[in-house]
Amino acid sequence: MAVVSIAPxxxxxxDSVDKFPAPLLYVGWEDHKMFCAPLCVPMPPTTVFGDFVKxxxxxxxxxxxxxxxxxxxxxxxxxxxxxxxxxxxKTMAENGMGHKSVIRFRTPGLTxxxxxxx
Amino acid sequence: xxxxPNVFIALQRNxxxxxxxxxxxxxxxxxxxxxxPAMVKINVPGRLVVRRSTIEQEIGREFDLQExxxxxxxxxxxxxxxxxxxxxxxxx
Amino acid sequence: xxxxxxxxxxxxxxxxxxxxxxxxxxxxxxxxxxYPYLEYxxxxxxxxxxxxxxFRMTMDAYWKYQGEKERKLYAILDAFAQNNGHLxxxxxxxxxxxxxxxxxVSPLEYMSHKGFAILGRQFQGAGPxxxxxxxxxxEIRHAQTQIHAMSNYNKYYNGFQDWQHMHHRVWYLSVPKxxxxxxVTSGPFEYIxxxxxxxxxxxxxxxxxxxxxxxAYNGDMGAMAFGFSAQSDESRHMTLGLEVIKFVLxxxxxxxxxxxKWIDKWFWRGYRVLTLVAMMMDYMLPKRVMSWKxxxxxxxxxxxxxxxxxxxxxxxxxxxxxxxxxKEKDHLSHMAWNVFYNYGAAAPFHTWAPSEEDMKWLxxxxxxxxxxxxxxxxxHYAKEQKEGRRFYNKTLxxxxxxxxxxMFFTEPDDHTKIAYxxxxxxxxxxxxxxxxxxxxFDNEPExxxxxxxxxxxxxxxxxxxxxxDPSKPDFDPLMEVLRYYKMEFGRxxxxxxxxxxxxxxxxxxxxxxxx
Numbered sequence: 001m002a003v004v005s006i007a008p009x010x011x012x013x014x015d016s017v018d019k020f021p022a023p024l025l026y027v028g029w030e031d032h033k034m035f036c037a038p039l040c041v042p043m044p045p046t047t048v049f050g051d052f053v054k055x056x057x058x059x060x061x062x063x064x065x066x067x068x069x070x071x072x073x074x075x076x077x078x079x080x081x082x083x084x085x086x087x088x089x090k091t092m093a094e095n096g097m098g099h100k101s102v103i104r105f106r107t108p109g110l111t112x113x114x115x116x117x118x
Numbered sequence: 119x120x121x122x123p124n125v126f127i128a129l130q131r132n133x134x135x136x137x138x139x140x141x142x143x144x145x146x147x148x149x150x151x152x153x154x155p156a157m158v159k160i161n162v163p164g165r166l167v168v169r170r171s172t173i174e175q176e177i178g179r180e181f182d183l184q185e186x187x188x189x190x191x192x193x194x195x196x197x198x199x200x201x202x203x204x205x206x207x208x209x210x
Numbered sequence: 211x212x213x214x215x216x217x218x219x220x221x222x223x224x225x226x227x228x229x230x231x232x233x234x235x236x237x238x239x240x241x242x243x244x245y246p247y248l249e250y251x252x253x254x255x256x257x258x259x260x261x262x263x264x265f266r267m268t269m270d271a272y273w274k275y276q277g278e279k280e281r282k283l284y285a286i287l288d289a290f291a292q293n294n295g296h297l298x299x300x301x302x303x304x305x306x307x308x309x310x311x312x313x314x315v316s317p318l319e320y321m322s323h324k325g326f327a328i329l330g331r332q333f334q335g336a337g338p339x340x341x342x343x344x345x346x347x348x349e350i351r352h353a354q355t356q357i358h359a360m361s362n363y364n365k366y367y368n369g370f371q372d373w374q375h376m377h378h379r380v381w382y383l384s385v386p387k388x389x390x391x392x393x394v395t396s397g398p399f400e401y402i403x404x405x406x407x408x409x410x411x412x413x414x415x416x417x418x419x420x421x422x423x424x425x426a427y428n429g430d431m432g433a434m435a436f437g438f439s440a441q442s443d444e445s446r447h448m449t450l451g452l453e454v455i456k457f458v459l460x461x462x463x464x465x466x467x468x469x470x471k472w473i474d475k476w477f478w479r480g481y482r483v484l485t486l487v488a489m490m491m492d493y494m495l496p497k498r499v500m501s502w503k504x505x506x507x508x509x510x511x512x513x514x515x516x517x518x519x520x521x522x523x524x525x526x527x528x529x530x531x532x533x534x535x536x537k538e539k540d541h542l543s544h545m546a547w548n549v550f551y552n553y554g555a556a557a558p559f560h561t562w563a564p565s566e567e568d569m570k571w572l573x574x575x576x577x578x579x580x581x582x583x584x585x586x587x588x589x590h591y592a593k594e595q596k597e598g599r600r601f602y603n604k605t606l607x608x609x610x611x612x613x614x615x616x617m618f619f620t621e622p623d624d625h626t627k628i629a630y631x632x633x634x635x636x637x638x639x640x641x642x643x644x645x646x647x648x649x650x651f652d653n654e655p656e657x658x659x660x661x662x663x664x665x666x667x668x669x670x671x672x673x674x675x676x677x678x679d680p681s682k683p684d685f686d687p688l689m690e691v692l693r694y695y696k697m698e699f700g701r702x703x704x705x706x707x708x709x710x711x712x713x714x715x716x717x718x719x720x721x722x723x724x725x
Contacts (some may be wrong), residue, residue: 039607
């Protein structure tokens, strides 16, 4: 036990997956800090990745003028910072998404408002 | 030559502190008098002394150095407190 | 005839006789049983009498001068209230800084009162016990005087009404709350080092000077009077912090690595909490005092620099994260205000985009960053708002596991890139905004795996009012969370431009100045 305490201090993490309606997913759009931070959503493991892209992302990011300009075939994806190519026909779980996975997408050529990365 | 860093004391700016500020400036050559809204800050390189006898000369009555607490805002440096002097310093 | 001269005791002697000399060595209970928390942190104290009381204030002097401060302060608060002093502030945007203060800082004063009461009992040395007992009284005084000062605003403006309730629930308030809870659940030595030294010595001027000077510059005599009155207590607190660190380091060389670890942790935690102050200074004060960048340069780089040069003789190093904090000074406030602009629907105070005049000031104070990185954002928001599409982010943010702030912080050497850090512990992922927060977790994962993260708690369904009914056709989970916060939608939140506060302030001011 790394923490120093007067008695054993050992409890299950407050945010283990069993406590949520679905595993949490964090998603960030690189170079678009108008959305001040990556977003957090419960994401059922059976959700098809392509449905997430077509269905959820517009709600989350559609307010930005760059969103309509995204060339989806050129988008770069990262999982915990490492490049990865999601299979849009497979589910979140099949694409390796788990509880508290963090993914980012980068849209080359689109760098926010006046190129400020916002 | 390395410059000795400043110590400072900041007091509320009012009629009670005016003679205290004058006393501190008189007793600390090299002091910088920095007036800000509602506050006065005195910076001195290395060591600042608040001397009861000088304050008493300015204020025209007996003064207990602990009265400083009523109008004190903030300060830096190591403190050495006695009945006659209140000293702030970085110097050992 | 001989005159009998009664010599008065000097200050040091008077002080000792009325404090440590009233202490005794227990004869039928062991010291270890009376003071059970002094060894488990690994700190070694060999001689408690070596603690040099920084301010030699006896209880009679304490009551006398505190009493005088209280009489002065309450007279000012009365006058301020009687004179409708609130109408003398620059404009009602300023009042939102007080909402931030009452919900974010005042509850910390109360927690601090409890924390120092514990130390006033648990420290073996009489000197530190007396100092901690006085501080405990000071802190409850601060809580009370802040509540009094701001109660006047509660009569006229929205968002002050349930500050304690909000402190324990609202998403961004978990930042200061968890900071203090982390301190209060640590041992006595870590507590006093984190609060007295790291927070009240190293970082205090960055909290109080902006708020108090902000009050002075914006015509708020009530808050200003409270602020100065509290600061005089703070001087005693600061010197306690400095004295404690000297004392602990001089007692045993084995204490140094423990103390250094705490300095690193608490500088970083305190710096992250000060994010709220940075944005307050640069974006919320209609009449600004100075920029966050300037305040950082004076109070951290200059003063803090001098302090750490002085402590170097003990082997103490500048806190880990110091350099990153210095690198962030051009960017912190702008990005932080964007968080509250994004989530303005969920905060019980108003937000707004800076005006052209505001931006002129920001441009001048931040010549290297504002126009390139931040002006386009605010201009875009202003344009959208004018066209009826004021931007509100409708999805909950990712939070840092340690500081609990939305993950808006950037890489130290590239402020266009959000920083992502991660740890795996017992099969679970944990995420952080920075190396600093990751290190804190990695050193005490059992503790920080228990963080009550508001976004996660909302998703777990723990943030609904008791009478919530998910079966209702118009059930909106986020609206129910706001009801749980005791926030009134459309009144306490959203943009300043459409607020009741603005409308009322302008109407009342007109009443006070025209016929």
